[in-house]
Amino acid sequence: MAPETEGAPLTLAKGMLGGVLSKGGVSLRVVEVEAYGDAQDSASHARFGRTNRTWPMFEAEGGLYVYLCYGIHWMVNVAAGPEGQGGAVLVRGAEVVRGRGLVRNRRGRDPSMAGALAGPGKVGQALAASKEDSGRRLGEGLWRFQRATTSPGSWRAGPRIGIGYAADKDQVRRWRLWLPSGQVSPCPRV
DNA sequence: CGCCGGATTTAA
DNA sequence: TAAATCCGGCGA
Numbered sequence: 272m273a274p275e276t277e278g279a280p281l282t283l284a285k286g287m288l289g290g291v292l293s294k295g296g297v298s299l300r301v302v303e304v305e306a307y308g309d310a311q312d313s314a315s316h317a318r319f320g321r322t323n324r325t326w327p328m329f330e331a332e333g334g335l336y337v338y339l340c341y342g343i344h345w346m347v348n349v350a351a352g353p354e355g356q357g358g359a360v361l362v363r364g365a366e367v368v369r370g371r372g373l374v375r376n377r378r379g380r381d382p383s384m385a386g387a388l389a390g391p392g393k394v395g396q397a398l399a400a401s402k403e404d405s406g407r408r409l410g411e412g413l414w415r416f417q418r419a420t421t422s423p424g425s426w427r428a429g430p431r432i433g434i435g436y437a438a439d440k441d442q443v444r445r446w447r448l449w450l451p452s453g454q455v456s457p458c459p460r461v
Numbered sequence: 462c463g464c465c466g467g468a469t470t471t472a473a
Numbered sequence: 474t475a476a477a478t479c480c481g482g483c484g485a
Contacts, residue, residue, distance in 0.1 A: 307468075314468075315468090316468080340467060340468065340469060341466090341467060341469050341470085342467090343470075344468095344469050344470070346468060346469090348468085361468055363468085390469070390470070391468065391469075392469045392470055393469090393470080396470095431468070432468070432469095433467080433468050433469075434467095434468060436466085436467080437468095456469095457469095457470090
């Protein structure tokens, strides 16, 4: 499936753009993602190796890696495979396709405006993601993912956000991808 | 065993 | 510009 010349996380990231990620009654169209690599990627949690938290990153493609950031926000990632390698794709932005009322209740605001789910914490909240979801798999239980039926056509790429701690060489990687139609998540203040 | 700080959001 | 809020990973 993935070309050998390209890392699995970046390949999966491209494949996820425009697709629909669902948990229970909420379905979100993915418009922004970031790829995180294996232990060599100093921005990736895979650099810690398999730990109590990070082990789902090392599962085969389609595994869910969900973790808490800043004590508040749940980041939703999809393991990129191959199994044992480490690597995942963070969902950074989405649009509500189904379950608008549910998302409104969870978020406390109307999710229909453009950019309402621009930001990984917002996506996690819309899906009510938490620790229990980490280690589950897409296609099992409440979680589903439907790839885009029509090709997104084009995407844009830029450096990943919020990884200032990582080595410079990693920041050169343009592993944040988004659809031109989608609103990009804001760059947090450093 | 305690400290540090983060793949962020929000409101002031 | 800061507060919210927590736990994993690392050093001691």
